[in-house]
Amino acid sequence: MDTKVFDMNDIDIAWCPGCGNFPILKTLKRALAELQIKPTDIVLVSGIGQAAKAPHYFRTNVFNGLHGRALPAATAIKAANPAMTVIAESGDGDMYGEGGNHFIHTIRRNPNITNIVHNNMVYGLTKGQASPTSQKGFVTPVQVRGVFLEPFNPLAVAIALDASFVARAFSGDIEQTADIIKQAIEHDGYALVDIFQPCVTFNRLNTYQWFKEHTYYLDDHDPSDRQKAFEKATETEKLPLGIFYKSPQKPSFEENIGIYDDKQVPLYQRDLNKEELSNLIETFKMRL
Amino acid sequence: MSKGLSLNNPESVSICLCGQAGQGIQTVEHLLTRIFKLAGFNVFATKEYMSRVRGGMNSTSIRISPGPVRAAASTIDILIPLNKGALQHVERNISSHTVILADKEMIGGDIDQTKYKFVDIPFTGTAAGIGDKIYSNVVAVGTMAGLFGIELSMASKYVEKFFSTKSSDIVQKNLAALKKGFDFGAELVKSSKIKFEIAADADVEDQVLLNGAEAVALGAIAGGCNFIASYPMSPSTGVLAFLARHAETFDIIAEQAEDEIAAINMGLGAWYAGARAMVTTSGGGFALMIEGVSLAAMLESPMVIHLAQRPGPATGLPTRTEQADLVLALYAGHGEFPRVIFAPGKIEDAFILTQRAFNLADKYQVPVFILTDQYFIDSYYNTAAPDLSKFKIEKHITRTNKDYRRYELTKGGVSPRGVPGFGKGLVVVDSDEHDTEGHITEDLELRIRMVDKRLKKGELLKKDNIPPELTGPKNYKNLIVCWGSTRNIAEEALQKIGRNDTALLHFKQVYPLAAQTAEYLQKAKKTIIIENNAGSQFAKLIKLHTGIDIDKKILKYNGLSFFVEELTEKLKEALN
Numbered sequence: 001m002d003t004k005v006f007d008m009n010d011i012d013i014a015w016c017p018g019c020g021n022f023p024i025l026k027t028l029k030r031a032l033a034e035l036q037i038k039p040t041d042i043v044l045v046s047g048i049g050q051a052a053k054a055p056h057y058f059r060t061n062v063f064n065g066l067h068g069r070a071l072p073a074a075t076a077i078k079a080a081n082p083a084m085t086v087i088a089e090s091g092d093g094d095m096y097g098e099g100g101n102h103f104i105h106t107i108r109r110n111p112n113i114t115n116i117v118h119n120n121m122v123y124g125l126t127k128g129q130a131s132p133t134s135q136k137g138f139v140t141p142v143q144v145r146g147v148f149l150e151p152f153n154p155l156a157v158a159i160a161l162d163a164s165f166v167a168r169a170f171s172g173d174i175e176q177t178a179d180i181i182k183q184a185i186e187h188d189g190y191a192l193v194d195i196f197q198p199c200v201t202f203n204r205l206n207t208y209q210w211f212k213e214h215t216y217y218l219d220d221h222d223p224s225d226r227q228k229a230f231e232k233a234t235e236t237e238k239l240p241l242g243i244f245y246k247s248p249q250k251p252s253f254e255e256n257i258g259i260y261d262d263k264q265v266p267l268y269q270r271d272l273n274k275e276e277l278s279n280l281i282e283t284f285k286m287r288l
Numbered sequence: 289m290s291k292g293l294s295l296n297n298p299e300s301v302s303i304c305l306c307g308q309a310g311q312g313i314q315t316v317e318h319l320l321t322r323i324f325k326l327a328g329f330n331v332f333a334t335k336e337y338m339s340r341v342r343g344g345m346n347s348t349s350i351r352i353s354p355g356p357v358r359a360a361a362s363t364i365d366i367l368i369p370l371n372k373g374a375l376q377h378v379e380r381n382i383s384s385h386t387v388i389l390a391d392k393e394m395i396g397g398d399i400d401q402t403k404y405k406f407v408d409i410p411f412t413g414t415a416a417g418i419g420d421k422i423y424s425n426v427v428a429v430g431t432m433a434g435l436f437g438i439e440l441s442m443a444s445k446y447v448e449k450f451f452s453t454k455s456s457d458i459v460q461k462n463l464a465a466l467k468k469g470f471d472f473g474a475e476l477v478k479s480s481k482i483k484f485e486i487a488a489d490a491d492v493e494d495q496v497l498l499n500g501a502e503a504v505a506l507g508a509i510a511g512g513c514n515f516i517a518s519y520p521m522s523p524s525t526g527v528l529a530f531l532a533r534h535a536e537t538f539d540i541i542a543e544q545a546e547d548e549i550a551a552i553n554m555g556l557g558a559w560y561a562g563a564r565a566m567v568t569t570s571g572g573g574f575a576l577m578i579e580g581v582s583l584a585a586m587l588e589s590p591m592v593i594h595l596a597q598r599p600g601p602a603t604g605l606p607t608r609t610e611q612a613d614l615v616l617a618l619y620a621g622h623g624e625f626p627r628v629i630f631a632p633g634k635i636e637d638a639f640i641l642t643q644r645a646f647n648l649a650d651k652y653q654v655p656v657f658i659l660t661d662q663y664f665i666d667s668y669y670n671t672a673a674p675d676l677s678k679f680k681i682e683k684h685i686t687r688t689n690k691d692y693r694r695y696e697l698t699k700g701g702v703s704p705r706g707v708p709g710f711g712k713g714l715v716v717v718d719s720d721e722h723d724t725e726g727h728i729t730e731d732l733e734l735r736i737r738m739v740d741k742r743l744k745k746g747e748l749l750k751k752d753n754i755p756p757e758l759t760g761p762k763n764y765k766n767l768i769v770c771w772g773s774t775r776n777i778a779e780e781a782l783q784k785i786g787r788n789d790t791a792l793l794h795f796k797q798v799y800p801l802a803a804q805t806a807e808y809l810q811k812a813k814k815t816i817i818i819e820n821n822a823g824s825q826f827a828k829l830i831k832l833h834t835g836i837d838i839d840k841k842i843l844k845y846n847g848l849s850f851f852v853e854e855l856t857e858k859l860k861e862a863l864n
């Protein structure tokens with residue numbers, strides 16, 4: 001499939017020239033095209049932020065909700081119609097800060113969705129404040145003494161919660177990132193892909209160059225080894241990229257809720273069983 | 289027979305049981321209401337309880353009557369205290385007419401026997417004889433059955449059914465407890481110590497016995513609800529639990545969310561994908577959902593919100609009642625957008641309105657509220673079963689074509705709603721201001737058209753609403769106004785006053801207000817409003833929409849509902 005099917009005409013993209021969001025947009029189109037998934041079969045769900053605007057530049061179904069709230073909406077969309085390929089996509093502030101509680105519990109719930117986080121270690125849209133993943137010492141107009149909070153480690157948290165699929169990528173590497181995203185989409189269960197994304201305007205610390213120098217690809221790593229995955233996730237000297245962890249196959253949320261056990265029909269195609277309702281009401285007559 | 293201990297063919301008999309949490313008061317309430325209904329009595333039950341799992345003092349009040357009985361009364365005809373301290377807890381409602389059936393030994397010095405009518409029944413001793421003190425509540429159930437001349441075989445059958453999942457030893461012991469109690473009750477009648485006669489009502493058999501939570505949940509199912517995400521919070525949780533219990537039968541996804549924010553965002557995701565979703569919550573939880581209400585408005589998504597009120601601010605009184613979140617529901621959400629607020633007063637209305645909420649939300653793509661409260665949610669009575677042939681699930685979704693635009697501008701403001709995967713089009717929704725396709729825009733001309741589009745739906749809703757319901761003479765001089773759960777209490781109080789110049793106007797839809805509202809009020813020489821809050825929120829809403837001031841306000845905000853007797857007195861005062 002040609003990635004052009006996902007292109008929008010006449011759009012005014014709100015990202016800065018050179019922004020790390022551009023390659024992520026391109027990579028996602030490529031991954032979906034290579035997987036032959038049609039625009040009508042995809043729902044891109046996002047919150048608010050510069051990264052969260054990505055779905056507007058993508059010709060497909062879109063649910064652009066509130067800041068931090070993409071995951072609950074994405075979970076429900078998938079549950080109501082499991083035939084859809086559902087991707088929740090936002091920035092690090094959105095997913096790990098405002099939406100931090102949903103991040104934790106979505107992992108526990110394990111819907112079969114892909115969670116793409118554009119991790120630029122800064123709040124872009126609101127002009128440069130610290131994000132949960134900002135590095136210590138990062139000076140901003142608000143963190144005037146430099147960030148002193150411990151950076152949030154999304155991968156370690158996800159692995160600790162036995163997330164179904166945990167990966168990290170770098171937006172500067174379209175080849176490998178497309179491959180990781182494809183595996184995440186094909187994976188049955190919740191899949192986290194945290195993507196390092198340089199912010200050319202507000203983050204002069206974590207630049208393209210910095211990411212190139214401070215990352216390396218996992219090699220010879222067994223993603224079923226949780227201990228090792230956790231160890232890798234906590235490395236800080238150089239940050240590993242690739243698929244850290246895949247938990248042994250566990251049922252997804254949609255499988256657990258039971259309503260798809262014997263029929264695959266989405267909720268919008270189902271109708272109330274009036275006879276059953278009538279029977280239920282009858283029980284409130286409290287007859288013996 | 290000691291004088292005053294009997295009531296022949298009374299209008300209704302009020303039974304109050306009081307004890308600690310965990311002592312089985314809930315079981316007694318359940319068994320007695322069912323057994324009374326089986327006997328053909330009209331039944332009403334309500335409870336008040338403390339916010340704790342064990343200990344404390346809880347009471348349940350059951351009224352039985354030959355005719356319909358649907359409101360809380362404070363009078364106690366028969367009181368069964370189940371532990372020490374119970375008498376003090378309800379003392380303010382004990383009168384010289386109250387018959388106290390109590391275990392003399394257990395209540396000990398709690399009671400001045402010369403002051404009250406007291407009949408010693410060894411509930412605890414009898415239960416201990418059977419094997420455990422815990423059976424004393426079933427001894428009490430038996431005593432009531434004996435006292436009201438209910439067939440023991442029928443009561444036994446129900447008790448057996450109720451405990452059917454327990455071991456046969458437990459079933460047998462409960463049956464033995466029931467029988468012992470029954471003998472005490474029958475003996476009281478035989479010895480003419482006490483005599484209550486309630487005539488059976490032939491209509492009762494075919495009626496349903498429902499509480500507010502069940503009526504809301506059944507109405508939701510009848511409205512096609514197939515998705516509920518919520519976070520537990522009294523008194524709203526019953527609806528979630530009910531739908532979870534029946535999820536398998538009705539293909540419902542019932543999920544306990546990590547918080548209320550997740551709950552409503554899940555609900556919106558579900559509607560987007562074609563489900564019919566609701567959330568159930570109480571004030572504090574709803575406060576967290578508010579950004580989601582605003583999102584529903586911007587996405588033009590349907591949403592059904594059951595808001596069961598309890599006293600605030602903050603955690604307030606978690607297990608008590610109040611009608612103080614009307615203003616919250618009315619103004620919740622940033623920005624300007626239409627909404628609908630229902631406030632059922634009758635159990636059957638909770639069913640009808642919740643059913644309607646799904647159709648209305650879907651038709652106009654707006655948030656619709658069902659505003660109840662702890663009193664309404666936890667009160668039961670028998671009423672006609674809903675006639676399902678009258679209810680239709682109206683699905684307002686379209687199969688999309690290739691050039692589908694989610695926010696196409698239409699005359700009425702409502703754009704056809706597509707769902708992803710249904711048709712050839714793409715469905716794009718956005719919390720930012722958006723163009724007709726659903727994509728983010730800062731075109732300020734378009735902004736105006738989109739605001740107008742959303743507000744136009746409010747104009748349609750003003751026409752498609754449920755008018756207030758008038759009880760009493762059409763050519764009234766005095767008009768009593770109420771909304772939501774106070775309805776049945778006000779109606780019984782009105783009957784008690786017995787004036788032919790006074791009528792009752794109940795609003796089950798509190799927003800948008802019906803056009804007739806002003807006319808109803810203008811016709812009255814005197815208007816009186818009844819509200820279970822301190823600020824008279826509904827009177828203020830009426831003033832805002834009609835310019836009319838309500839003359840007198842009867843307000844209550846101690847955490848309890850009104851009681852018929854108290855309201856009767858207050859109304860008499862206000863009418864003079």
Ligand SMILES: Cc1ncc(C[n+]2csc(CCOP(=O)(O)OP(=O)(O)O)c2C)c(N)n1
Nearest residue numbers: 048049050051067091092093094123124125
């Ligand atoms: C409830 C709420 N709080 C705050 C905001 C303002 N806000 C918009 S985006 C954002 C953070 C953006 O950072 P991130 O999610 O990392 O995305 P980026 O812009 O960097 O891509 C904030 C704080 C909002 N829209 N909603």
